[in-house]
Amino acid sequence: MTHAAAGFRHVSVQELTAYEGQEVTLKGWLYNKRGSKHLQFLMVRDGTGLVQCVVAADSVDVDAWRIAEEATQESALIVTGKIVADERQAGGVELVVSTLKLVGESVEYPITPKEHGIDFLMSHRHLWLRSRLPWAILRIRNRLIVAIHTFFQDRGFLQMDAPILTGNAVEGTSSLFELDYFDEKAYLTQSGQLYGEAMAMAFGRIYTFGPTFRAEKSKTRRHLTEFWMIEPEMAFFDLDMTLDLAEDLLVYMIGDVLAHCKEELAMLERDLAPLERVRKPFPRISYTEAVELLCSNETVDMLSVRIQALEEENAALAEELAANRKRYGQAKKSERRRLDAREIVIHRRTGEIAEALQNLPAWKASARSFKWGSDFGGSDETVLTWHFDRPIMVHRYPAAVKAFYMKRDPDDVRLAMALDVLAPEGYGEIIGGGERATDLVFLEEQIAAHQLPKEAFEWYLDLRRFGSVPHAGFGLGLERMLTWIAGIDHVRETIPFPRLMGRIAP
RNA sequence: UCCUCGGUAGCUCAAUGGUAGAGCAUGCGGCUGUUAACCGCAGGGUUGUAGGUUCGAGUCCUACCCGGGGAGCCA
Numbered sequence: 001m002t003h004a005a006a007g008f009r010h011v012s013v014q015e016l017t018a019y020e021g022q023e024v025t026l027k028g029w030l031y032n033k034r035g036s037k038h039l040q041f042l043m044v045r046d047g048t049g050l051v052q053c054v055v056a057a058d059s060v061d062v063d064a065w066r067i068a069e070e071a072t073q074e075s076a077l078i079v080t081g082k083i084v085a086d087e088r089q090a091g092g093v094e095l096v097v098s099t100l101k102l103v104g105e106s107v108e109y110p111i112t113p114k115e116h117g118i119d120f121l122m123s124h125r126h127l128w129l130r131s132r133l134p135w136a137i138l139r140i141r142n143r144l145i146v147a148i149h150t151f152f153q154d155r156g157f158l159q160m161d162a163p164i165l166t167g168n169a170v171e172g173t174s175s176l177f178e179l180d181y182f183d184e185k186a187y188l189t190q191s192g193q194l195y196g197e198a199m200a201m202a203f204g205r206i207y208t209f210g211p212t213f214r215a216e217k218s219k220t221r222r223h224l225t226e227f228w229m230i231e232p233e234m235a236f237f238d239l240d241m242t243l244d245l246a247e248d249l250l251v252y253m254i255g256d257v258l259a260h261c262k263e264e265l266a267m268l269e270r271d272l273a274p275l276e277r278v279r280k281p282f283p284r285i286s287y288t289e290a291v292e293l294l295c296s297n298e299t300v301d302m303l304s305v306r307i308q309a310l311e312e313e314n315a316a317l318a319e320e321l322a323a324n325r326k327r328y329g330q331a332k333k334s335e336r337r338r339l340d341a342r343e344i345v346i347h348r349r350t351g352e353i354a355e356a357l358q359n360l361p362a363w364k365a366s367a368r369s370f371k372w373g374s375d376f377g378g379s380d381e382t383v384l385t386w387h388f389d390r391p392i393m394v395h396r397y398p399a400a401v402k403a404f405y406m407k408r409d410p411d412d413v414r415l416a417m418a419l420d421v422l423a424p425e426g427y428g429e430i431i432g433g434g435e436r437a438t439d440l441v442f443l444e445e446q447i448a449a450h451q452l453p454k455e456a457f458e459w460y461l462d463l464r465r466f467g468s469v470p471h472a473g474f475g476l477g478l479e480r481m482l483t484w485i486a487g488i489d490h491v492r493e494t495i496p497f498p499r500l501m502g503r504i505a506p
Numbered sequence: 507u508c509c510u511c512g513g514u515a516g517c518u519c520a521a522u523g524g525u526a527g528a529g530c531a532u533g534c535g536g537c538u539g540u541u542a543a544c545c546g547c548a549g550g551g552u553u554g555u556a557g558g559u560u561c562g563a564g565u566c567c568u569a570c571c572c573g574g575g576g577a578g579c580c581a
Contacts, residue, residue, distance in 0.1 A: 034540045041540050052541080073531090088541075108516075113542050114530045115518040119573050175579070191581095216579050217507080229581065355575060358510070362577085377577080420581095429581060477581030491581090502573085 013049035016083055016093050025080045026051070026095065029130070030071050030106075032113050040068040042097075044079060045130070052086075053079050053095040064100040073112070074130065076104035125497060126506045136264035137486050137493055140257055144482060147256035148209065148230055151249055157232060158203045161210055162192025167456065175216045177225075188213035191475065194405075194460050196233035197436060200471055201463055207232040219501050221490040222378065222428055224479060226499035231433075233473035239417045239435045242472040243393055246421055246431055247282050249476070250391055254278045257485055270487040274425055277390050287397045287415070290376075290384055294367045299383060303364045306386075307357065314353045317346050375401035382426040391430070395419045404446040407435040407470075419474065427484035433474020440464040 002018070003011050010025045028046030035041060038057040043050055055068040071077065081097040111127055121128045128134055149159065165181065166189050176187040192208040199206040212229040232245065254275050257265070265272060285293070293299065363379040370380060375397070385392060396409055399416040406416035418434035437443050443464060447454050482494040492498040497506060 032542070034543045036537050036540075036543090039538050039540080041543085043541085054539080056538080086539095088539085090541090108532070110516070110531090112517060112531050117518070117574085119513095120517070122573095212581080214580065218577095218579065219574085220576065220580095223580070227581065354511085359576065366577095375579090378580085379577090432581060475581060480581055 010078075013044070013046045013051045013091070015048075016051060016091065016095070019083045020085055020093060021083065023080065023082050023098065024095070025078060026053075027078050027103075028076070030073060030075045030077055031130075032073065033071065035069070042068060042071065042077070042079070044077060044095075049091060050132075051091060051093070051095055052089055053081065053097050055097045055100060060097060060100060064097070067100050067102045068097070071102065072106050072109065074106040074109040074127075075102060076106070077101065078103055122492070122498075122503060123506075129496060132267055134493065136267040137482070137488065138496060139264050140261045140486055141478070141482050141494060143257055143260050144253055144478065144485070145209075147253045148249075148476075148478075150256075151252045152207045152232065155205070157205045157207045158199070160196070160199045160203075160206045160208055162189065162195040162208045162231075164189050164211060175214050177213050177215045190214055191229070192231050193233065193473065193475065196231050196473060197460070197463055197471065200233040200235045200473070201467070201469075204236075205232070205234045217501055220378065221492075222480065222483075224491055224495065224498055224500060227491070227495070228478040230476040230478060231473060233471065235469050235471045237435075237472040238470055239395060239419065239472060242433065242435065242474060243284060243395065243419055246393065246419065246433075246474055246476075247280055250282075250421065250431075251278060251280055253481070254485065265486075268486050268488065270485075274389070275485065279390070282390055282421075283388055283392045284395060285392060286395055288372065290394050291370055291372050293387060294370045294376075294380055294384060299367050299387070300364065302386060303360060303367070303383065307360050307364075310353050310356055310360075314350060314357070317350055317353075320346065373398050373400065378428060381422050381428045385422045385424050385426060385428070388424060390424055392422050392424075393419055394422065395434075402434070404450045404452065405436050405443065407437045408442075417472075421474075423480070423484040425484070425487075427480065429477075430480045430484065431474050431476050433472070435470065435472040438464060438468045438470055440468070 002015050010027050011019060013026065013028070016024070026044060026046055028044045030042055031045045031050055032043040033040065040055040042053040042055060044053050055065065057065050060068070067077075078101040079095060079097055080099045081095045083093050084096055085092060086094045109127070110124055111121070111131060129138070152159065165179075165186050167181075167184070167186055176190060179186055179188070189210075190212055192210060192212075196206055196208050208229070208231045210228065211226055213226055214223075215225060216223065232249075234242070234245070237245075258272065258275060265275075359379070363383055366377060366379055367383050370376075376384070384394075395418065396412075396415045397418040397420070398414060399406060399408060402416040402418045406418055409415035409417055416434060419431070420429050421431035422428060423430045437446070440461060443457075443461060444454070447457055479491040479494040483489075483491050486494065488494070492500060
């Protein structure tokens with residue numbers, strides 16, 4: 001729906017091409033400005049996009065010209081003018097200004113259109129949200145949410161909200177945020193799954209979509225203390241049906257984003273090829289096969305090749321840097337700027353390489369010495385996915401590393417009917433789940449073996465006492481999924497206000 | 507909790523133990539089509555904190571604080 005159709009009194013940047021030749025009014029903020037004595041180019045953003053507004057001194061009144069000259073970054077503006085085609089512009093049009101009003105001034109906006117460090121940006125997250133990359137990422141997040149609801153609703157799933165405050169700790173309290181609930185202990189939820197199982201017995205197929213909290217003291221690019229999880233749960237589903245569903249869901253989500261977020265992905269400079277390769281079928285390998293692959297000579301060779309390539313790149317960059325510095329003395333000012341800019345790029349890349357070269361030998365050792373029966377570490381998952389060109393589905397894990405409610409493999413009782421989906425390009429686990437145990441006595445034994453308080457699980461055990469059926473489900477981490485799709489290197493940029501260990505504001 | 511890297515101007519970064527600099531941002535001046543515009547000038551510093559070594563410390567040592575990355579744990 002256009003702004004006009006929605007009853008708004010001004011148009012959005014997004015729909016400007018439809019107004020070519022007409023006079024329109026835009027309301028937004030000054031993103032950047034370039035100018036000369038009689039001409040100012042205002043880059044104006046309104047939340048839907050960016051457009052260049054051209055102000056000529058001789059075609060606006062004195063007040064408007066002064067505003068154009070004096071407006072600083074992020075000043076709020078109302079701009080009226082004619083939309084004209086211009087090939088040089090990203091959107092194909094620009095606005096030739098006839099009147100200009102200042103709504104709110106902006107003094108010394110801290111985020112300049114240059115380089116900033118992550119600490120500074122995170123401390124100014126409330127303003128950083130206005131920049132291009134957060135804009136692109138959070139627009140894709142919105143599209144993913146729409147796609148997820150559409151996918152499940154089209155397949156007859158009922159969306160349900162699981163409680164956020166819970167009384168029982170499902171898997172140990174070390175990873176739970178504890179709080180006082182009228183003199184009782186309560187926790188912020190770390191999964192809606194048990195409640196989802198109850199709802200699946202009532203509605204057949206359901207999914208939750210809500211916040212999840214983990215108090216793990218993790219400071220890595222894959223962790224948030226507050227993140228959003230989608231957890232489908234299906235009555236009368238076995239492991240294979242669940243693998244099919246997870247595969248269909250991922251293919252649908254990627255396809256939907258590719259269809260609707262071309263501009264955003266381009267802004268992120270995302271290589272689309274790995275996303276376009278996400279088609280059925282995904283490789284399905286058992287945990288045991290994954291362990292064999294991890295310990296294989298093939299893995300050692302692959303990592304050696306990677307290490308060597310990085311060392312060569314590092315040497316080449318060091319050489320270039322030395323050559324540039326030698327040239328710097330005689331260089332003209334404009335060339336010095338180029339050299340400065342190049343030095344920043346080299347600096348950043350050598351930092352990445354140093355980090356990788358520090359990690360890779362340890363990752364290689366970890367993979368080589370991996371023993372059947374342990375759970376995969378972050379590096380093991382990354383190394384595994386480097387062998388494939390699309391997401392991989394790993395199934396049938398050792399029961400010991402999975403939760404108490406997992407169904408055992410009837411062909412091998414050491415195994416749980418669990419599934420993990422690992423994203424390609426080293427993005428790691430995005431889905432975890434499996435088939436749930438149906439047998440009351442087995443579950444009671446597991447609760448005892450895990451030293452969990454049985455009273456707290458009586459309601460859950462009722463689901464087995466009254467018409468227990470095969471059922472299964474999984475959890476999809478929205479931020480990890482989005483990190484992969486956007487091709488960025490940290491989950492913190494995929495949620496408007498990330499909650500991380502050591503950072504609770506803004 | 508452990509390992510590792512870092513903390514210098516508002517921001518991003520330089521600076522053999524020897525006079526703390528550059529780009530951007532800001533202010534002033536110039537330029538009629540700029541694309542992170544460009545050109546000139548100017549202001550801007552308790553080098554994270556506290557000690558120590560030294561004729562002399564941004565640089566070396568010790569402790570602490572803060573941040574990045576990783577391990578464990580996990581979506």
